Every structure is written in structure tokens, then in C-alpha cells.
Amino acid sequence: MKIIGLIISVVTGALLIYAAVDFPALYDPASPASTYLSPYFIEKTMEETSVPNIVTAVLADYRGYDTMFETSVIFTAGVVCFFLLRIPRREEPEARYYRHVLTGVTIELKEGYKIPPSADFERIDAVWTPPDLIIKTVCRILIPFIQLFALYVIAHGHHSPGGGFQGGVILGASVILLAITHDLRTAVRRMSEKAIGILCAIGVMIYAGTGALCLLLKQNFIDYRALAGILHVDPITARSHGIFMVEIGVGIAVMATMIWIYNNVSSAGRYRQGL
Amino acid sequence: MIWQIDLAILTLVVIVGIGSIMVKDLLGAAIMFGAYSFLMCLLWSIMGAVDVAFTEATVGAGVSTVFFVAAVFRTTRRTKD
Numbered sequence: 093m094k095i096i097g098l099i100i101s102v103v104t105g106a107l108l109i110y111a112a113v114d115f116p117a118l119y120d121p122a123s124p125a126s127t128y129l130s131p132y133f134i135e136k137t138m139e140e141t142s143v144p145n146i147v148t149a150v151l152a153d154y155r156g157y158d159t160m161f162e163t164s165v166i167f168t169a170g171v172v173c174f175f176l177l178r179i180p181r182r183e184e185p186e187a188r189y190y191r192h193v194l195t196g197v198t199i200e201l202k203e204g205y206k207i208p209p210s211a212d213f214e215r216i217d218a219v220w221t222p223p224d225l226i227i228k229t230v231c232r233i234l235i236p237f238i239q240l241f242a243l244y245v246i247a248h249g250h251h252s253p254g255g256g257f258q259g260g261v262i263l264g265a266s267v268i269l270l271a272i273t274h275d276l277r278t279a280v281r282r283m284s285e286k287a288i289g290i291l292c293a294i295g296v297m298i299y300a301g302t303g304a305l306c307l308l309l310k311q312n313f314i315d316y317r318a319l320a321g322i323l324h325v326d327p328i329t330a331r332s333h334g335i336f337m338v339e340i341g342v343g344i345a346v347m348a349t350m351i352w353i354y355n356n357v358s359s360a361g362r363y364r365q366g367l
Numbered sequence: 368m369i370w371q372i373d374l375a376i377l378t379l380v381v382i383v384g385i386g387s388i389m390v391k392d393l394l395g396a397a398i399m400f401g402a403y404s405f406l407m408c409l410l411w412s413i414m415g416a417v418d419v420a421f422t423e424a425t426v427g428a429g430v431s432t433v434f435f436v437a438a439v440f441r442t443t444r445r446t447k448d
Contacts, residue, residue, distance in 0.1 A: 147418040
């Protein structure tokens with residue numbers, strides 16, 4: 093079986109390399125992509141959309157459908173992870189463990205008893221490792237800056253590399269960092285499962301809603317020039333603003349999906365102990 | 368494009384790519400895959416595709432490595448069946 097797999101992958105690889113010979117050479121000015129498509133974007137993007145970063149303009153405006161369904165793919169990935177892994181909470185009575193924050197004393201409560209949530213006691217799992225003070229403190233200082241940088245990446249995608257996907261992933265990574273350094277319960281308390289699911293759908297809805305709004309204003313789907321009337325700007329600036337609205341939607345959807353996947357994978361769907 | 372750096376990174380990409388599927392330890396494979404993503408990110412930025420390099424750095428080298436490690440953490444040394 094191993095040999096058959098090896099033969100198949102070698103043959104496929106050889107075929108792909110053979111096919112790649114027909115590609116136009118890198119940086120070839122006579123290749124089909126460089127003769128009419130790239131010059132159009134390079135020359136017209138600035139005057140048509142007023143966005144200096146051509147990649148952002150192509151991604152969210154000229155090729156808006158592609159990006160919209162990319163966002164839906166990410167949303168689907170999060171939902172699939174949820175349905176495959178999440179074990180619905182059965183409220184079977186079991187022993188609960190609480191740790192007194194100041195003294196570090198752990199108490200075990202028999203089935204059915206619980207302590208109301210307060211600042212003095214935190215609920216812990218049967219397997220509990222004390223988080224390191226240095227790591228916790230450094231991450232607590234670092235996380236706000238990571239989130240600020242993520243917002244900058246989303247908002248500054250018009251002028252520099254970046255945009256909704258990258259910024260959303262960085263935002264999600266900041267919450268994942270919280271879950272790794274503290275524990276999953278802390279992260280879920282900050283960002284509950286319900287909030288994540290709703291944000292995930294809201295992100296896709298912002299994108300599709302911006303497109304549908306253009307449709308309602310008697311233009312084509314994802315033709316942001318239609319937004320000029322609502323935003324009180326000229327159609328070219330409206331395209332730039334439309335791209336920004338869409339990027340916000342992408343950022344929210346990607347952020348929520350990354351946290352959702354991490355929560356489900358790291359706790360095997362139980363939402364108790366994380367990594 | 369500086370061809371020496373290009374060649375060095377391409378060689379490392381091949382080595383790390385083969386290494387990540389040959390390594391027996393799953394955690395090691397996950398880390399090597401993260402290194403592979405990072406090298407690809409360097410390769411994209413050498414080619415001038417900065418946006419792709421940024422995406423590769425955040426998604427490939429950053430979050431997907433965490434996902435792999437989280438998934439490996441939930442496996443056991445021996446299979447149960």
C-alpha cells in the first residue's frame with residue numbers, strides 16, 4: 093500500500109512539473125496575464141477606486157464574488173468544526189473543583205453543589221497546571237497591542253499590505269494567546285461560544301449585506317458605486333468605502349472562526365481544559 | 368531578487384517539506400510544517416507578493432501551527448483500536 097501511494101504521488105508530481113513547463117516564465121512581459129489584465133489594474137485602479145494598494149482593490153472590488161465565497165468557506169469551516177467536535181453539555185452531576193484565588197486552596201464539592209461565580213473562587217478542572225506568572229503578565233501586556241495592530245492591519249489595508257483576512261487572523265490569535273497562556277475558561281468567559289457563533293455569521297452577513305445594499309440601490313451586486321448616495325461621497329470614493337465595509341465583515345468572520353476552531357479542537361469539544 | 372538567498376530558501380523549503388512528512392513524531396511534524404510555512408512566506412516576499420506573504424505568515428505560520436499543535440495534543444501515543 094505504501095509503495096502504491098509513493099508511485100501515485102511521484103507520478104502526479106512528475107505530471108504537474110511537466111505541465112508547469114507550459115507556463116509563461118516568471119516576470120515575462122509577453123505572458124497573457126501581463127499583456128492586458130495587469131496593465132489595466134496598474135493603470136486604472138487608482139482612478140477608478142482611489143485605493144493605492146492594488147491587491148486590496150482587486151480582492152474586494154474587482155473580484156468581490158471570489159472573496160465573498162472565500163469568507164463563506166471560512167465560515168463553513170468553523171461551523172463544520174463545531175458540528176464534528178462539539179460535545180453538547182450534559183448536565184450530569186459531577187464533582188466540581190474550585191480554587192481560592194488568594195490562597196491557592198483547592199476545594200472539591202460533591203455532585204450538585206456549586207459556588208456562585210465570584211472574584212474569590214475560580215472553577216478549575218480535575219487536571220490543572222498552574223499558569224506561569226511571567227508568561228501570564230507578559231501576555232496580559234502584549235494582547236492589547238496585538239489587537240491594536242490587528243485593527244491597524246484591517247483599517248490600513250487600502251494603503252499597505254494587509255486587510256480583513258490578515259487582521260482577522262491576528263485578532264483571533266490574540267484571543268487564542270489568552271486561551272493558551274491562561275486557560276480555556278478565561279478565554280471563553282471573555283468571548284462566549286454564543287458570541288463567537290453570532291459574530292461568525294454577522295461577518296459574512298456584513299459582506300453579503302453590503303453587496304445586497306448595492307443591489308437595492310439599483311446597481312449590480314457588489315458594485316460599490318451605488319453607495320455614493322448613502323455615504324454622500326462621489327462614486328470613486330464610495331468604492332473605496334465599500335471595500336472598507338467589506339473588509340470589516342471579513343475581519344469579524346475570520347476572527348470568530350479562528351477562535352471557534354481553536355476552542356473546539358484544543359478542548360476536543362468539551363470546552364473545559366484547553367491546551 | 369537575489370538568487371543566492373532564493374536558492375538557499377528553496378533548498379530549505381524542500382528539506383523541511385520532506386522532513387515534515389518523514390518525521391515520526393507528530394509534534395515535530397507540526398513544528399516543521401510551521402517552519403515550512405515561514406520559509407514560504409519569505410519566498411513570497413522575495414517574489415514581491417507582500418500581501419500573500421503577510422497572509423502566509425499569519426495563517427500558515429501562525430494560527431494553523433497552533434491548530435496542529437492543539438490537535439496533536441489531543442492524540443495519544445498509541446492508537447486505541
